[in-house]
Amino acid sequence: MRTVLDLGVSPPANSLLDRPDEPQNCFPLVLEHCPRCANLQLRDCLDATELYGNYLYVTPDSRVLQEHYEQLHQYLTARGYLAPHGFVLEVGSNVGLLLQYLQRKGFKVLGIDAAANICRMARDAGVNTICEFLGVTSARAIRDTYGMPDLLIARHCLAHNADPHAMIAAAAELLDKSAHLVIENAYALNTVENNEFDQIYHEHMFYYSVRSMQTLLASHGMHLVDVFLTPVHGGSIVFIAKRKSPDDHIAPEVESLAVREDQALTATAFERFAANAAGIRRSLRTLITELTSRGHDIYTYGATAKGNTLLNYVGLTREDIRYCVDSTTIKQGKYLPQSRIEIISEESAYARAPDYFLLTAWNYKEEIIAKVRQAGNRRSRFILPIPSVHIV
Ligand code: TMP
Numbered sequence: 001m002r003t004v005l006d007l008g009v010s011p012p013a014n015s016l017l018d019r020p021d022e023p024q025n026c027f028p029l030v031l032e033h034c035p036r037c038a039n040l041q042l043r044d045c046l047d048a049t050e051l052y053g054n055y056l057y058v059t060p061d062s063r064v065l066q067e068h069y070e071q072l073h074q075y076l077t078a079r080g081y082l083a084p085h086g087f088v089l090e091v092g093s094n095v096g097l098l099l100q101y102l103q104r105k106g107f108k109v110l111g112i113d114a115a116a117n118i119c120r121m122a123r124d125a126g127v128n129t130i131c132e133f134l135g136v137t138s139a140r141a142i143r144d145t146y147g148m149p150d151l152l153i154a155r156h157c158l159a160h161n162a163d164p165h166a167m168i169a170a171a172a173e174l175l176d177k178s179a180h181l182v183i184e185n186a187y188a189l190n191t192v193e194n195n196e197f198d199q200i201y202h203e204h205m206f207y208y209s210v211r212s213m214q215t216l217l218a219s220h221g222m223h224l225v226d227v228f229l230t231p232v233h234g235g236s237i238v239f240i241a242k243r244k245s246p247d248d249h250i251a252p253e254v255e256s257l258a259v260r261e262d263q264a265l266t267a268t269a270f271e272r273f274a275a276n277a278a279g280i281r282r283s284l285r286t287l288i289t290e291l292t293s294r295g296h297d298i299y300t301y302g303a304t305a306k307g308n309t310l311l312n313y314v315g316l317t318r319e320d321i322r323y324c325v326d327s328t329t330i331k332q333g334k335y336l337p338q339s340r341i342e343i344i345s346e347e348s349a350y351a352r353a354p355d356y357f358l359l360t361a362w363n364y365k366e367e368i369i370a371k372v373r374q375a376g377n378r379r380s381r382f383i384l385p386i387p388s389v390h391i392v
Contacts, residue, residue: 001032004040004270005197005277010312011337012051013201013305020318020340025050029309031200031207033270038261039212040188042205045162048114048133051203055115057305058328059094063367068232069101072182075228076151079251081180081240082107086150089142089174091134091167092157094118096127103127110146112138117330133161139170148176155184156233159206168220175243181222183213183239189261190235192269194387197277197313198306198360199234209265210258213239226251234363234386276388281314283389288320288358297354298383299323301368302361303331303343310360310385311339318342321358325349350375356391358383365392 007029017024030043059065076082085106090099093111095118103109103126111129113119119131132138152171161167171181188209191199199207206212210227217223225248226240237257242248291298300307303326311321317339324341326332331343350372357372359365359382369382369392382392 001034001043002267002270003030003043004033005031005200005274007031007197007200007309007313010201010309012046012203013308013337014051014055014057014203015337016056016303016331016334016343017337017340018334020335020342022335024337026338027202029200029202033265034212037212037215038209038265039215040191040207040209040265042200042202045205046202047162051160052114055118056328056330056334057094058118058121058330059097060327060364061097062364064232064364065097066101068230069098071230072098072184072238073102073105075238076180076182076240079226079240081182081226082151087147088151088153089146089149091152091154092160093122093127093129096122096125096129098153098155099127100125110142110149112142134170135166136170136173139173143174149174149179151180151182153182153184155182156186156236158183159185159208160203162205164206164216165219168216168222171241172220172222172243177243177245179242180225181241183208183241184230184236185239186233187229187235187237188212189237189264192265192273194235195273195276195280196234196306196386197273197280198310198386201305201309203305208237208239209261210237210239210254211261213241214258217241223248223250224254225249227253227257229257232363277313280385280389284310284314284383284385285316287383287389288314288316291356292320296356297322298356298358299325299349299354300341300360301325301349301357301382302359302364303328303334303336304361307360308336308338311336311341316358322354323349324360325357346371346375350377353377353380355379356381356383358385360385362386 122129
């Protein structure tokens with residue numbers, strides 16, 4: 001294993017605090033590259049209870065994500081991976097926003113998610129959701145009760161599993177020869193090329209590429225038949241896989257992207273990535289110190305997991321940043337881990353607008369800036385940390 005980036009120690013990024021002085025556990029956050037399977041991955045994985053005991057990530061009801069659901073639906077149906085009225089099972093379905101969208105399009109849907117509080121919210125919204133981790137045993141139970149899905153989709157959750165083989169083995173149990181498995185994940189190539197070191201946090205244990213996904217699937221008799229890239233979450237990849245069968249058509253994008261990775265994910269690129277992360281840390285620290293010493297008020301926007309990696313790596317705390325703004329009701333009134341910044345609602349932030357918002361949810365930048373302006377705030381400026389520190 002080769003160490004790519006050492007971000008020191010930090011608390012799990014979504015473990016928000018109820019009180020500003022609450023004690024918290026910190027764990028090492030070190031990214032490594034495995035030359036054998038071509039994967040980027042954390043050196044130390046935390047167990048699920050540490051990460052999901054009280055889960056507070058609620059998929060935002062965002063325009064960007066609604067457009068993405070439409071794009072997914074169109075791509076999957078146009079290329080014949082999903083037939084009308086088919087049965088879609090989503091693992092890590094959170095509050096069920098994608099499944100609600102697919103339900104409206106006439107699909108039969110079922111969610112499975114490990115966080116009990118989040119499953120309740122999905123059910124309240126009319127999405128049938130099982131509260132469990134997906135493994136071979138739960139896969140068999142689902143198959144016996146609901147039948148085999150035509151499509152199994154896992155958006156931004158495979159990387160959260162310390163044992164990805166368990167999830168792929170479960171998928172192999174659930175899918176017959178003609179069904180498809182869709183895995184969406186932050187894309188390693190974007191993470192490295194766009195200096196997105198803030199994508200590294202304890203929940204993100206793996207940073208998949210076409211090459212590493214091919215290796216993972218191959219050990220379960222599955223393979224990739226297609227891939228496409230999407231801008232969500234700072235650059236993600238959608239892998240389309242199925243059980244291997246000799247007459248499968250493989251889209252040419254699979255190999256062309258894999259070749260691009262061979263050229264781009266090199267030792268030199270990893271060194272540049274680490275150097276750029278250190279550069280962002282220096283420039284952001286300098287900028288924030290300069291602004292606060294001139295009496296400017298700064299809030300962060302988005303109580304995101306990646307925001308916590310950024311704040312903690314740069315060493316920013318409530319001494320530097322007055323508040324964190326987030327639309328998620330269950331996050332409001334809590335405090336960010338380590339930096340101990342209080343989370344307030346968007347409405348309160350608009351009522352007392354700061355001079356600057358540090359956009360820790362930079363993946364929704366157009367949407368958030370438009371929202372702030374529509375609320376009548378023409379004054380606040382926005383600091384974007386990634387791919388390099390700049391103000392808009
Ligand atoms: P994510 O990048 O992991 O999806 O997290 C985005 C966070 O940003 C989430 O906690 C909700 C928050 N958010 C807002 O506060 N306002 C917004 O307009 C959007 C799109 C997200």
